[in-house]
Amino acid sequence: MVESNLLEMAIKFHGHKCPAMPLGLRAGLAAMRKLGVVKPACNKELYCLCETGLAHATMCFVDGVQVATGCTFGKSNIEKLNYEKNAITLIDVKKKKAVRVALNPEFQKKGLGSKFVQMRSQGIEPQDIDAEIVDPMIENIMNQPDDVLFKISDVFDYDFKGKKGTFEWQQCESCGEVVFAHGIRIKNEKKLCIPCAGYER
Ligand SMILES: [Zn+2]
Ligand SMILES: [Zn+2]
Structure with a gap:
């Protein structure tokens, strides 16, 4: 037990x-x-x-x-x-x-x-x-x-394909915070984090 x-x-x-x-x-x-x-x-x-x-x-x-x-x-x-x-x-x-x-x-x-x-x-x-x-x-x-x-x-x-975690990052050009690769959005030619780009998610 x-x-x-x-x-x-x-x-x-x-x-x-x-x-x-x-x-x-x-x-x-x-x-x-x-x-x-x-x-x-x-x-x-x-x-x-x-x-x-x-x-x-x-x-x-x-x-x-x-x-x-x-x-x-x-x-x-x-x-x-x-x-x-x-x-x-x-x-x-x-x-x-x-x-x-x-x-x-x-x-x-x-x-x-x-x-x-x-x-x-x-x-x-x-x-x-x-x-x-x-x-x-x-x-x-x-x-x-x-x-x-x-x-x-x-x-x-069950052939499971996991996602490999990224070590790539950028700094958001608006708030200056560090964002990992999948979270960067391009808006008006600027690299922004999701909240700064105005997206909910
Ligand atoms: Zn409980
Ligand atoms: Zn930001």
């Missing part, structure tokens, strides 16, 4: 106790086990497609995924697909293999009917929900076998 200090670290990183984050932690670990990966990504040897979205219950899932897999927004080896679902596809970039791990709908439906989710839907902040309510949920999640929590695909081929 999962080391308790990994859970502790994840709760500290996440900021509050809730059931969705530990589910992400377990999903990441299950995907790694299935792929035969023994440690979280140091850099970009793993890549994660996360199906969570921009505004729904259980988005906290993605923080657990990041802690387990080492696929982080800082390293840009995780991306959100915004399908508003709780599933990940974890890719072993060198071996060109992947696995998809999705929350088991039966387990997820029980969670969505819980007192915790009911209180959250009434606008109560997760940190204001009693430990007596959330602790047993987390403990249950940490102790269930993978196949109760998830539907796990077979390992399949």
Whole structure:
């Protein structure tokens, strides 16, 4: 089973106790086990497609995924697909293999009917929900076998072509700030950063 200090670290990183984050932690670990990966990504040897979205219950899932897999927004080896679902596809970039791990709908439906989710839907902040309510949920999640929590695909081929980070940069001719290559826009023959060029994104 999962080391308790990994859970502790994840709760500290996440900021509050809730059931969705530990589910992400377990999903990441299950995907790694299935792929035969023994440690979280140091850099970009793993890549994660996360199906969570921009505004729904259980988005906290993605923080657990990041802690387990080492696929982080800082390293840009995780991306959100915004399908508003709780599933990940974890890719072993060198071996060109992947696995998809999705929350088991039966387990997820029980969670969505819980007192915790009911209180959250009434606008109560997760940190204001009693430990007596959330602790047993987390403990249950940490102790269930993978196949109760998830539907796990077979390992399949996935030829992932990552983007190489650029070291090329310029100075914006308006604000003087440093901009990496993809962010430069030409306007009135001037090299400008995106906000100075007046583009939203
Ligand atoms: Zn949370
Ligand atoms: Zn600028």
